[in-house]
Amino acid sequence: MPYFRAFWFLSLSCFAQYSIQRTVSPIHIDGKLDEPAWRDARSMGDFTFNWYQSGEKEQTVAKMLWDDENLYVSWYVRDKHISAYEKRRHGPVSKDDCVEIFVAPNPAKAGNYYTWEINAIGTMLNRNKADWYTGGATWEPDGVEYRATFHGAAKKDDAPEDDHWIVEMKVPFRNFARDAAHTPPLAGDEWSLNVNRIGGKTNAQLSSWSPIRPPLKGFHSPEAFGRVVFADPPVAAGARRGGQRIRFNAADARAGHAIYNRSCTMCHGLDGAPGDRAPALGAQRRYLRATSEELFDAIKNGIRGTAMPASPLPETDVRKIVAYVHSLRATAVDLDVPGNPANGQEVFLSKAKCAQCHMLNGRGGILGPDLSNIGAERSLAAIRDALTVPKPVPPRGFQPVKVTTAAGRSFEGIVKNQHNTSFQILGLDNKLHLLTAAQIKDIQFQPKSLMPASFDKSLTPVELQDLLAYLSRQARSRR
Structure with missing residues (x-):
């Protein structure tokens, strides 16, 4: 039967991506963000002002961390006019200065997402948008701890000294067990989410980490959620000491x-x-x-x-x-991998054609994962296996498909998001096809990954070793 037809195309570059670092040091939820793990964690990057009309664009610095039990989120909110008045649990906190995170643990069903919305005086609203949830308009997550700068105040009015406010939150992974592939996540697992800022009596803000493009009209747009990956190398711990690699x-x-x-x-x-x-x-x-x-x-x-x-x-x-x-804890960047990295870069760009699908330091394709930090996120064995060992099934977020629309147009790509009424398919042309479920003629899920796994055959042994030497040195923050 008819299934869906493409109705607009967007470049995937408008969707944000972030690597969540593991913390192995305790996080105390006090709204101060003074632990070394928060200091060393990477920012998610500048927020986008999707519906900007006037006023000062005040940025938000958001960060995330994880451990075996919890997801940690922090917002450092630059704000010269801080106001908040809503005190009722599940009240309309978005009318105040407010931050939000919407989390879809299964990118293939981004419509199943969970929300946390917190104003500057610590009032929280939660919603559960999963198709299995029957509990009404709001939701009570389990074991969440959070703290805002003005937590518990009766109200917060604008004040001349206003400069910023903070929210810090801990969410146990057990809240996501119905939708996540693994709880806790495994290193390399990908989730979809967006982090937002909204509201305020003066100079109201509307911004988000992952951009929300027309015709989408609001924050509740899972089609626009960005991607996060749970990274294994820990922040402020593990084989890192003072930012230096430990040699062995x-x-x-x-x-x-x-x-x-x-x-x-x-x-x-x-x-x-x-x-x-x-x-x-x-x-x-x-x-x-x-x-x-x-x-x-x-x-x-x-x-x-x-x-x-x-x-x-x-x-x-x-x-x-x-x-x-x-050696058990080492990622590739911790090793002195033999080979010629300069020759490996040439192999990456030419004979192996890796850059057609993979981004590296801002250059390359977007069909495959960004490899800019691969040396710090994967072991040498894992990188070698990715190049030489076929996978029995395509990894999550990279399911190849062949699509035929009702209009007769055919194309190939990979499924990035899927829920009851729509699909997001990244075509081989590096464009994101946002498709309604009512208008497709046929979709065929392919059994094999688009990632070649025979570089030990297509490259000479020297070329493969040089490629490994090059990839092992790709690390944004060297350990």
């Missing part, structure tokens, strides 16, 4: 692997996996030691108050185990 000797790491398997697997699992009585050593969790000195001390002297005993191994063996633990 590859030969020591190999020797440490053997020593570890002989000496540590009574409690820890084989090859760094979780054991019956001790955690995985390759995970990025807040309780793990980060530096070589911390790891050496934990192994050699034990950890007081825990079942971790002191080791009788000689210091040279302990240091080799430390090198092995670093």
Whole structure:
């Protein structure tokens, strides 16, 4: 039967993208944002004033973090006229100075989204737009903590000293269990969302992180949600110390692997996996030691108050185990990957044709993931596998399709978003086709990813190694 017809085309470049860094240090929800993790987290970037008419454009600095239990969101709101009066739970807070986040944990069903709307005095409104939700106009999320600068005040009037206000929030991942592929997310999982600012008695603001283009008319437009990816390398922790990479000797790491398997697997699992009585050593969790000195001390002297005993191994063996633990946690940028990066860049641009689909440092295509930070987000093994190992199914957000519209036009692309009444399909022409579900003739979902996985055959061994050397060095913030 007829299914849908394209009714407008947009470049995907108008949709925002962001990598959410993992935090392994505690976040205290107090509305101050003074923890090192917030300081080191990347901003989501400038907001867009979608319906601007007049007045000063006051920017909002939004950031996000995550750990094994929670999603963290912060807004630093520049505002010379702060006003808020709504005190009722689920009241119309958008009439006040207000910030919002709308989260769709499954990009393929962006119409299933959840909202948090908070004004400057800490009043919150929540809605659940999921197709399974039958609880009415509002929703009570579980375990959310948040704090605003003027939290609990009876009201907030404009004042000459007004400059900014802050909202900090923690949302347990269990709130998204009905729609998310994984809770907590796995590193590399993608969600759709938008972060907004609205309202104010004087110089009212209407801005959003991901732009909302005509004919869309409001913030409740999941078609315009941007994409976020949960990144594994942690902020202010892990193998990072003072912004520097921790070096380790590859030969020591190999020797440490053997020593570890002989000496540590009574409690820890084989090859760094979780054991019956001790955690995985390759995970990025807040309780793990980060530096070589911390790891050496934990192994050699034990950890007081825990079942971790002191080791009788000689210091040279302990240091080799430390090198092995670093290797488990390393991403590609932490390694001195052999090869010629300059030649690898040429392979990337020419023979491998990677730039046709992938953006790197602002240049390239948009069909595939942005690779500007790939060296800090993926291990060397994961990058090599992406180039050489076929995937059994296309990854989420990159499902290839062939579409025929009722008007007889055919094109190919990948599904970026899908819900009951519309599809977003990014065509091979790098244009986003926003299509109504009532007007398509046929859509065929293809079984294979568009990403080639045979570069070990199409490239020479030297070319492949040079490409790996080049990709491993792509990191916005070197660890």
